[in-house]
Amino acid sequence: MGKTGNVRENKEHRLPGQNSPTEKRRSAPFRCAGVSHVLANDIDLKLNSALGERYKSEAQRVRVISEAWTERNVFCCSCGGVLARGQNNARVLDFTCMKCHNDFELKSTRGTFSNKLPDGAFETMMARLRDVSSPDFFFLTYDSKSSYVTNFFAVPTYFLDQTVIEKRKPLSPQARRAGWVGCNIVMNRIPEAGRVFYVRNREVLKRSDIIERWRRTAFLQHEPDLEARGWTLEILRIIQSLNVREFTLQRMYDFETQLKRRFPRNNFVRPKIRQQLQVLRDAGLIAFEGRGRYSANFDGSFERSRQSDMHGRG
Numbered sequence: 001m002g003k004t005g006n007v008r009e010n011k012e013h014r015l016p017g018q019n020s021p022t023e024k025r026r027s028a029p030f031r032c033a034g035v036s037h038v039l040a041n042d043i044d045l046k047l048n049s050a051l052g053e054r055y056k057s058e059a060q061r062v063r064v065i066s067e068a069w070t071e072r073n074v075f076c077c078s079c080g081g082v083l084a085r086g087q088n089n090a091r092v093l094d095f096t097c098m099k100c101h102n103d104f105e106l107k108s109t110r111g112t113f114s115n116k117l118p119d120g121a122f123e124t125m126m127a128r129l130r131d132v133s134s135p136d137f138f139f140l141t142y143d144s145k146s147s148y149v150t151n152f153f154a155v156p157t158y159f160l161d162q163t164v165i166e167k168r169k170p171l172s173p174q175a176r177r178a179g180w181v182g183c184n185i186v187m188n189r190i191p192e193a194g195r196v197f198y199v200r201n202r203e204v205l206k207r208s209d210i211i212e213r214w215r216r217t218a219f220l221q222h223e224p225d226l227e228a229r230g231w232t233l234e235i236l237r238i239i240q241s242l243n244v245r246e247f248t249l250q251r252m253y254d255f256e257t258q259l260k261r262r263f264p265r266n267n268f269v270r271p272k273i274r275q276q277l278q279v280l281r282d283a284g285l286i287a288f289e290g291r292g293r294y295s296a297n298f299d300g301s302f303e304r305s306r307q308s309d310m311h312g313r314g
Contacts, residue, residue: 043073043204045202071095074138078214078215080211083104104154105137115188117187129160132221150202152197155190158220158223159193168183231276232276234262247293285297
């Protein structure tokens with residue numbers, strides 16, 4: 001797990017003919033401490049607890065064990081490429097993809113994550129959100145009795161906005177870092193569409209489904225403006241809060257006041273709602289059913305079934 005809150009300099013190291021960071025998510029090859037060997041859908045949920053025996057600190061044991069498991073089992077959800085582990089002193093960065101150079105920071109815990117996950121410095125995290133080339137997140141939970149991974153999922157940094165990051169109170173004058181202001185990641189503010197599971201409740205998902213689900217939200221990484229991204233995320237949260245597969249445009253209008261409070265500078269909330277529904281429709285995250293009716297498709301099952309029907313008719 002990297003030292004959350006510290007952001008690497010976004011320097012551009014381009015080779016002749018190499019794409020820019022906006023064309024290819026990451027720009028620089030990476031000196032790795034280790035390389036993931038997972039090349040197929042062969043995720044083994046068992047952790048090697050023996051790796052942590054020589055460490056006294058619980059945090060160090062969790063870090064060593066979870067990083068070793070990730071290196072051995074996880075592939076890049078952006079392209080399916082092999083992951084390389086970072087040096088021990090790498091800030092924020094834990095893994096990078098050797099193919100597309102996408103970077104990831106790993107966070108692990110036994111049991112389940114609390115709703116508020118402590119992170120690093122608040123201002124540094126906010127700067128990180130404004131930089132779409134910042135590392136994305138891996139989240140791992142495990143059962144300490146059986147030493148099995150229970151959940152493992154990725155979250156793109158562009159799925160985090162101001163409402164996901166909670167500012168903590170400054171440290172007291174008596175503290176070693178007096179005045180330092182940290183932050184929490186509010187986990188239940190991350191939309192379900194932004195959680196790309198490899199393992200869910202000990203069930204290993206298909207490699208192709210993992211990569212497909214990641215790519216369906218990749219359009220957000222090309223939106224550098226936090227408020228514009230925030231609109232899409234807020235609409236996703238509202239749809240998720242309805243807790244139904246099908247919903248109506250009129251039902252979305254019921255949240256007009258809430259959205260106006262969230263985005264006070266926007267005086268045309270209803271047209272913005274319609275625009276965002278079109279954005280989500282184009283991305284395949286929702287489907288238009290006609291006459292102001294929509295259906296949620298966050299897991300891609302609707303799109304896959306439609307493709308299957310089309311092939312069957314063909």
